[in-house]
Amino acid sequence: MVFYDAAWKLGVPSEQRAEFLIGYGSTLKNVGRLDESLLILGQAITDGAFPNAARAFLALTLQASGRSPEAIAELLSLLLEVGAQDAGLIRYRRSLSWYAGQLRASAEPGPEK
Known part of the structure; x- marks a missing residue:
């Protein structure tokens, strides 16, 4: 998780951003940082190359959030x-x-x- 957080702060190259956002959002969910996961996956949906995959991970975070x-x-x-x-x-x-x-x-x- 430390590496994801550090990479996010440093900035992720645009060619890797879509996959990074999905992986980061999913990992945030897995460690219980659900609000952050929702934000990151929302970004992945709007500006990523894989919006459908991001929506599936968003649904997992919504479920983990009791929603x-x-x-x-x-x-x-x-x-x-x-x-x-x-x-x-x-x-x-x-x-x-x-x-x-x-x-x-x-x-x-x-x-x-």
Whole structure:
């Protein structure tokens, strides 16, 4: 972990950034630095060469953070995007999208009472 932290502080070459962010984000999750993991994996999604892989690792961090509904919703959304040509996913896209939306909505904080 020390080497990841040091490399991040020094700056990672652009040609290695995508893989570095995924590895760093995953390792942060593994050592319990969940908020940092979410931030790093979010960066990997937006500016990385492997956004789908980063989303899968993000789902793992969400689950480790006790945010299982969000994790499942992320994985369902990812599945629907990468499996866009799969006949079964095409057939059930509307239902699975609805479930992903419901899971995300259930994870949002509600009005305080």
